[in-house]
Amino acid sequence: MESVLEFFKNLWNLLVQLSPSMLTTIEIFLLTLVLSLPLGLLVAVCRMSKWKPLSWLTRIYISIMRGTPLMLQLFVVCYGPYYMFEIPLTGEWPFIAAIIAFAINYAAYFAEIYRGGIESTPLGQYEAAQVLGYSKGQTFFRIVLPQVVKKILPATTNEVITLVKDTSLVYALAIVEMFTRAKMIAAAQTSMLPYLAAGIFYYAFNYLVAFLMERAEKKLGYYQIK
């Protein structure tokens, strides 16, 4: 009995100890989303451009982002400028590099999701909008995009959950977020418990993400798309 209590007390202490680094994890997560969701839309639009060079360049970009490990991309963005232009690796840089790498990587995944949603919009929606006098921009933002958002929500949820777990990769850049911190404590205490605490955190975080996305799906469930 005593030892069980002790266990939970230790676990709680660990969670408290880890909480500042949790904020770093949440920060990486939110910054990535805020940047990659709009960037992904822009990438999708470029990918669908009728101007061939642009659509080909975007296609190559997407294929590299999806075809190489995110870990490798983190290294390239973080250390590339140092090796190529001897830009020093000062204070904030690894964190900024991580955000850039995450944003451009996730933008590629989101772009393909957007593209699927946009391309599945029936031609009749565009034609109705055109005859009603909507401009191209109005058609996209008032008619197409709202329907796309509803259609792509489930696929987006999957990516967002992957992102929560991917944030742990930044330990490779020696950024002290949740996972790095847990590793440090585990090494100092020679205990597995910090990893358990970290696992609980990631699980709870994803549970919340899934809950919120489900709420959003319900909210958009007020209408049906044929």
Place this chain on the structure above:
Amino acid sequence: MKLVEIKDLKKSFNGVPVLRNISLTVEEGQTVSVIGPSGGGKSTLLRCATMLEKVDGGSIAYDGKYMVKTDEDGNAVYAPKAELKGICSTFGLVFQNFNLFPHFSVLQNLTDAPIHVLKMPKEEAEAQALELLDKMGLKNRADAYPGELSGGQQQRVSIARALALRPKVLFFDEPTSALDPELTGEILKVIKQLAAEKMTMVIITHEMAFARDVSDHVIFMDGGIIVEEGDPKDVIENPQNARTKEFLSRVQSTI
């Protein structure tokens, strides 16, 4: 007054002519029916008239203003963009499969374009929308979403949506063809009412009795040309051309 004036309209798809020198005028207040076998070019004609397709040659004018005309070198030239916007607001189009906006309520389907395209004040747009819905017998469905409506109700909403922009002429491409037979009546009734109010309309239809009784003029199209046209009673009950006769005898059961 000539509201729609189409002259020598030509359109090909991949080198295959679909419209060969189609000419047609619609007077203000007239209801014109277009009949004919499928593949005859009827939809293409309306799609060219509503800018959903680009024409290869000929001219189209609304209210005396050219939307497109053909220059000396034989190139179809469209009016400049600024002018085109005004010209295109002359017409509306009702699609066979409605094409309502599923994420908008019935009311929003009727107010969104007036507010964002015509810059009509919101209150005015909503008042007008409710009036139109009342006319369509759908006043109590203003807050419904298209997905919750029957096909007949959806088509009535789409007619109201087109009317909300106050077009001078309304085109219909087989407005009842996507509906169950028992629902076509409610649409035909609405169109009949609009005809009685002297709304100018061009309607592609397979409802021969409707074409005969409601329209002022009937056009029979086949193979990209107007084979026969004239007074509805004459064309439908006493066709002169062999192709018209053959087509009408095939669909006679619907009269």
